[in-house]
Amino acid sequence: MAPIAEKVADVTAEFLEVEKEILTPDLGVGDIPQWDSVAHLGLLHQIEKKFDFVLDVEEMIQIEIFEDLIDAVSKHVTA
Amino acid sequence: MDSGHFLNEVDGLPTIGAAIFRSAEINGTRIALSDVNGTLSYNEVIVAVHAVARYLRLSGVSIEVPVILSVRNSIAQVVCHLGILAAGGVSVPLPTNLSASQLVFYLEDTEAKFVLTDSVLEGMSAKATSILVGRQWIDDLVAALPTTEGLEPTYSKGKRSQLACLMYTSGSTAKPKAVRLTHGGVLNSLRNIVEYLNYNGEQREAVVLPLSHSFGLGHVYCLLVTGGFAWIDDGLKRPKRFLAALKEHNITGFPATPTAMQMLMGPYRSLFLQAAKNVSYIVVNSAPLPPEVTSEILAELPEMNVHVYYGLTEASRSTFVNLSNEAAERFRSVGRATPNVEIVARSEAGRDLPAGEEGEIWIAGDHLADGYWHAAEETARAFRDGWLRTGDLGVVDKDGYLFLQGRVTDTINVDGLKVSPLLVEEALKQHPAVGDAAVCGIADPNGILNEVVGALVVLSEEIDVDLLRIDCSERLEKFMVPVLIFAVDEVPRADSGKFVRRKVSELMMRKMEEV
Incomplete structure (x- = not known):
């Protein structure tokens, strides 16, 4: 995994309280009980906080799976 | 076919x-x-x-x-x-x-x-x-x-x-x-x-x-x-997947809650309008679809048929209306009786009321449930001579269109799902720190739903009220969990010990204004 993806995985795993290994690119909201729609909003907030940027609505609605999260962070943060 | x-x-x-x-x-x-x-x-x-x-x-x-x-x-x-x-x-x-x-x-x-x-x-x-x-x-x-x-x-x-x-x-x-x-x-x-x-x-x-x-x-x-x-x-946890499916599977229609329609016509608007080109109808349930959302859908998708219905689990889909065929003043109506169904507004004494007068809505038809499981009293109260007493208040106009006006009882309507205040109060009182609790419907502080559950609690020991929400989510379905909980010294009761629901709502409003 690229360094940014690695960091996103750390934040996501810690926030959702899951093992990092289960975070496959296509895992998303609703696939595991820990990642429901409420946790999803919390996760986006946590990502913004940890990587110090703000997602606009257009970006937020594009994020549904782990891969989308990595893409969004990559756009805002350089490794 | x-x-x-x-x-x-x-x-x-x-x-x-x-x-x-x-x-x-x-x-x-x-x-x-x-x-x-x-x-x-x-x-x-x-x-x-x-x-x-x-x-x-x-x-x-x-x-x-x-x-x-x-x-x-x-x-x-x-x-x-x-x-x-x-x-x-x-x-x-x-x-x-x-x-x-x-x-x-x-x-x-x-x-x-x-x-x-x-x-x-x-x-x-x-x-x-x-x-x-x-x-x-x-x-x-x-x-x-x-x-x-x-x-x-x-x-x-x-x-x-x-x-x-x-x-x-x-x-x-x-x-x-x-x-x-x-x-x-x-x-x-x-x-x-x-x-x-x-x-x-x-x-x-x-x-x-x-x-x-x-x-x-x-x-x-x-x-x-x-x-x-x-x-x-x-x-609708994965709206993008939903929107992709509309195209991929040539979807012609879908059932939706008013909240889902507000979301699709809100943040997802451009994606939805693009994906919904071949969608010719939606069916929305009886929590009111805000008239402005209806107008927007019809303006953006003129070919769309927006069906709204009114029904209960006990009397499925008892009215229907296609808002696309109606003038804007009927956008608040839930429609006319479905084929083979009768709808009337009745007085408290059970007398049929003339068109335009508000009363309790009763429904008849061979689609009715045959009662409640292991609840003879409840069944006898609600099911009478082939009619279902709904507990909903409404007006049937001279053309047979039903306009809902609220509830006879204090049931809270969360996006079409009914919540009994008593049920939530019982769940709150299961927590050892809660001495008393009163629940009412409130406007959603997040501005997403029309109505959500709010609660007032009398605490016997100091605790964070957020813990009560977590505790409630163990006992109740998600939509029933109070969105706001305020600690109060006492909840308004009449001398008989019954809640004065109107006062519960007033106190709740005051608490909401304080924050």
């Missing part, structure tokens, strides 16, 4: 399964169902349902034996539900992620000995067996079938008066109560809906509403009995 075969034959069909079997005979290799795990043709649905029914019968499920079904929206959920019916049993569709105390309640209330679930449940009783199900489980059962010949008897066994489903509703009591739905009542409802919406086998719907409620399940039934197609997903 037209809706003729179902409408012509419905009166002679003994069971829901028989209607679906008949449809499968006509539609054989057409794709009936699709979800993230794959598809099933009509023929495959029939074989899969038979396999589940056979397994359940061998396990001891027979006529009118209740089976709890806690499986998330998927082909597996539909097949298991129909399998229970085909075994002669009574399906009890419940949400997933049940907490231990919820499961204990449902097991005791239904006396079910079997639970079909797709997750490991806590709170299983030693008296009941839990069976872990899913697509693979169904495929394995199909593979183990000795033959797939001569399946019809599985589906045609049974009578119209036989109990098919126990569907829980909050009602106005302190405990959820189960509505008794018979095969005949459900078939009559389907006849009304198929006739009104003209289901003819060409409908292809995306169904993401919970199949544990009659709104979502009813759509799947209508599609299956007429040769349509359902793409099923578990809620």
Whole structure:
């Protein structure tokens, strides 16, 4: 995994309280009980906080799976 | 193809399964169902349902034996539900992620000995067996079938008066109560809906509403009995997946809550408008769709038919209106009585009121449920001489259009789902730190839903009220958990000890203004 993806995985795993290994690119909201729609909003907030940027609505609605999260962070943060 | 075969034959069909079997005979290799795990043709649905029914019968499920079904929206959920019916049993569709105390309640209330679930449940009783199900489980059962010949008897066994489903509703009591739905009542409802919406086998719907409620399940039934197609997903958690499915599966219509429509016409607007080009109808339930959202949908998608209905679990889809054919002043109406249904407003004394006068809404028709499970008093109160007393207040105008005005009781309406204040108050009081509690409907502080649950609590010890929300979510379905909880010195009661609900609401408003 690229360094940014690695960091996103750390934040996501810690926030959702899951093992990092289960975070496959296509895992998303609703696939595991820990990642429901409420946790999803919390996760986006946590990502913004940890990587110090703000997602606009257009970006937020594009994020549904782990891969989308990595893409969004990559756009805002350089490794 | 037209809706003729179902409408012509419905009166002679003994069971829901028989209607679906008949449809499968006509539609054989057409794709009936699709979800993230794959598809099933009509023929495959029939074989899969038979396999589940056979397994359940061998396990001891027979006529009118209740089976709890806690499986998330998927082909597996539909097949298991129909399998229970085909075994002669009574399906009890419940949400997933049940907490231990919820499961204990449902097991005791239904006396079910079997639970079909797709997750490991806590709170299983030693008296009941839990069976872990899913697509693979169904495929394995199909593979183990000795033959797939001569399946019809599985589906045609049974009578119209036989109990098919126990569907829980909050009602106005302190405990959820189960509505008794018979095969005949459900078939009559389907006849009304198929006739009104003209289901003819060409409908292809995306169904993401919970199949544990009659709104979502009813759509799947209508599609299956007429040769349509359902793409099923578990809620609108993945709007992009939903929007992609609209295009990929050539979806022609979908059922939705007002909240979902507000979301699709809000942040997802441009994506939705692009994906919905071939969608010719939506069906929205009776929590009011804000008129401005209706106007926006009709302005952006002029070909769209926006159907709104009013119904209860006890009286499915009792009115319908196509707002696309109405002037804006009717956008707040929930429509006119569905074919074969009567709707009247009555006074407290039970007298029919003239058009335009507000009263309690009563519904009659052969689509009504036949009462509540193990609740003779409640049944006698609500079901009288072929009429259902709804507890909803409304006005029927001179043209027969119903306008809902609120509730006779204090039931809270969260996006079309009813919440009894008593039920939430009982759940709050289970916490040792809560001495007293009063609950009322409040405007959603997040501005998403029309109404949500708010609570006032009297604490016997200092605790963070957020902990109460977590505690409540163990005992209640998600939509029933209070969004706001305020600690107060006392809750307003009359001398009789009863709440003065109006004062509860006023105090709640004051607390909301303080923050």
